[in-house]
Amino acid sequence: PGFTAADPGTNPDIWDLDCNCTEIWNFNGQPTWDSTQVYSQFEIIESPTGSGDLWSPNVANILGGMSPEFSMDWDGCGDPLTPCEEAASLNNNWPIWTVSGPPYDVGDVVSYANEFYISIRPQNTLEPGPLGVQALAWIECTCDDIKSQLPDYQSANSYSEFDGVVYNNEVYWAISSVPAGTSPGPNQYWRTCDWCDSSNNNLEGEWDINTAISANYMIGDLVTQNGVIWVSIMNHNPTVPSGGVVSGLGSTIFTIMWDVGWVQCDCNEVATTYDSTVTYQEGDIVVGPDSNTWISEYSNNNIWPSIEINLPWMVVTIPTWRMCSPSDCNNAQPWSQLTANLGGYFSGDIVSHVGNTWQLMSGYSGSSIAPSVSMNMNPGPWTPCNPVAVPGGPVSMYIISQGEVNIETKNIQSITRNTADTDDEIVGPEPGTKFSSALDPWLETNFESAILLKDDITEIEDSSLENLVENRTLIVDVCDPKYNLNSYNDQRYLCGFWYEDSGVNAKGENTSTIILGPTLLCPVDMPECHDIILKIDVEAVVSDEAVVIDSNEESTEVVSDDSTNDTRVPGFSAIMLVMCMIFSAVVISRRP
Structure with a gap:
């Protein structure tokens, strides 16, 4: 009896054998968390009831508030699960948060864009995200936070939409009902934690309100809005990437809180590796042989990065690919010898090199020459980049x-x-x-x-x-x-x-x-x-001057606009006109 400052581990004559959290909890009568109870620092209780998870306050005199598994004022005792792990162990189905879903209750789990959230507020109508966390309405979890408690994929099982599993040490989520035997991977049933991985790797162009009104945006579709790439995370997507939802009544955009229908991506996240044996379509995104990310400018494209035509008086370059993320004077990508050797730089491109930022001058597309300090005084093919005079990036099919x-x-x-x-x-x-x-x-x-x-x-x-x-x-x-x-x-x-x-x-x-x-x-x-x-x-009408030619053949044949010799009724043949007259006569002859 009494007080001591001696170390328990080195003074067995003063201290008894060590006790674990469970032993202390059992000794104290197995108390469970009660929101009306005041708890002292280091007191041990169970929460949720029957879970076997033990918690201890890290501050004194806690009353009410969130249950320990969702509160930063409690520490796990022994080897407990984190709030995210606890939620995943109880439920591997994390549906997408929807504006029609609230109110959410304490412990409800949702996915929101590329993150996952646990509601820590009853009757929770707040939207997840940074503001929802700041308002103490949600706890944010990443895939890594919940991975250890998700079940392994079993080929004999079928899965419901939004179910999460672990397969080949990676987390996958069902985007629809999954029949047994459909293993996770790049297919219509599963996605990874990052929605960008589920893209179709083809940029359709700028987001279009008419396409949205027609409900033609589907999961995996890629669009741009104000220079940012977005991937659709819902089928028949009526939402606007930057926020809001469309209405078919007068093509109106309502800037109200709505379901999150798009996730922002960068070029590398939605690109596949370039394969010279593959024929690409317009908008396809690849990581090129130079490790930069490129977008195909044309359909049926197996030419990288441009077509070169040597005329007797001029060398002509027709770019077939464009940089996915062109540089600007304030954010330039390093000059690459490999890109230059492949003829991948076009007039207007901006790079950084030898401590300066440079822009490729007009007429120097395909140049393999590196920027140099001497070009400060004698520009060509590169000139120092002027952020005031240069809008940034080369002209491309997309820009036009x-x-x-x-x-x-x-x-x-x-x-x-x-x-x-x-x-x-x-x-x-x-x-x-x-x-x-x-x-x-x-x-x-x-x-x-x-x-x-x-x-x-x-x-x-x-x-x-x-x-x-x-x-x-x-x-x-x-x-x-x-x-x-x-x-x-x-x-x-x-x-x-x-x-x-x-x-x-x-x-x-x-x-x-x-x-x-x-x-x-x-x-x-x-x-x-x-x-x-x-x-x-x-x-x-029949015309000998209407000629169809093969685009792979040289020709000077034309389609004439001379219709002065046309004596027939436009849109009708003579035979059709005669038949109409006979039919009219028959009808008239049968009148009483």
């Missing part, structure tokens, strides 16, 4: 396609397409049709022809593409729906642009970087970009 377009200022040319009468409705010219003498020259340009290709630009034979570039033939296709030129299933309006940046490289050769954009139009305030809109008027 996202620019503001004023249709009223565009050059629209009408062409009468004379075609043989058929039973099917003719809605547009056939692929391979070339328009030449039928066109008026573009104002202040030397473009006089256009072609509707059968194939994508990356599929054209080298000689044919060289011929199109040499003859400055603009490539057109059915105008993008965002311009609202064509009605449903209509192909009467064709669009296309030609962007060109010319210069002289370090060898003294004339160079030109060209971006060809069938279906698209030039944005305002881009003088290097030229475009056209062709309006195809269809008449069902």
Whole structure:
């Protein structure tokens, strides 16, 4: 009896054998947590009742509040589970938080974006996230926090939506009901903890309100909004990446609290490794041979990173890929010798090197020369980056396609397409049709022809593409729906642009970087970009001047707009007209 400062471990004559938490708890009558009870520091209780988990206050005189497993004022006694582990051990089903789900009760678990949360407030209507944690409404958990208590995947079991399992030492979550034998992996049933891993690795472009209203965004779809990449985490997604939800009534966006439908990703998270044997589609994202992340500019693309055409008087470069995250003067990526050797730098690219930030000058696309200190005084091919004068990054297909377009200022040319009468409705010219003498020259340009290709630009034979570039033939296709030129299933309006940046490289050769954009139009305030809109008027008559050509063959054939020899009724054949007259006569003769 009495007091001592002696160390228990070295003074067995003073101290009895050590006791563990369970022994002390049993000795004290196995008390359980009671919100109305005042607890002293180091007192040991059980919570939840029947769990066997023991807790001890780390502060004196605790009354009420959250139960120990959800409170920072309690420490586990012995080897207890953390609140996140405890929640996972009790329930491996963590549904997505929804605005219609509240009120949540204490201990309810949800997933929210890429994180997981436990409600620590009764009748909880607050949204998870940093503000919900700050308001003491939720505890945040990561996948690593709950991994140890999730069950291992069993192939004989079927799983419910939102169930979590561990497979090959990685956590997976069911995104739908999973039949037995469907092991986790890249399929329609499972996702990893990071929603970005579930993307389809294809960037569809800027988020579109009409697509959202039509409920066409599905799990894994990738979009951009204000330069940020987002992945959809729900099917038929009506939400806006930056917040809010759409309404079909007048295309309205309601900026109210709503279900989280998108998760922000960076380029590397949604990219696959480039494979030279794979043919890529427009928007596909890859980690290239130079370890940078790239986006395909064209469909059916197996050319990396550009097409080079050597004309007698000029070297022409047509980029087929663009950097996913182009640098700017304030946040430049290091210059890479490998990227340079592969011809991966284009005019406008910004890099850091030898203690400075540089921009590749006009006319030097494909240059393998490294920036050097001497270029401060004598620029070329790189020049010091000026954050005031340089908007940041090179012009690309994406930059052009996202620019503001004023249709009223565009050059629209009408062409009468004379075609043989058929039973099917003719809605547009056939692929391979070339328009030449039928066109008026573009104002202040030397473009006089256009072609509707059968194939994508990356599929054209080298000689044919060289011929199109040499003859400055603009490539057109059915105008993008965002311009609202064509009605449903209509192909009467064709669009296309030609962007060109010319210069002289370090060898003294004339160079030109060209971006060809069938279906698209030039944005305002881009003088290097030229475009056209062709309006195809269809008449069902036979014409020897309507010629369809193969885009892989050189040709000067044209579709004429001369319809002065057309003597038939537009849209009707003579046979049809005669049949109509006979039918009318029969009907009249039968009248009483």
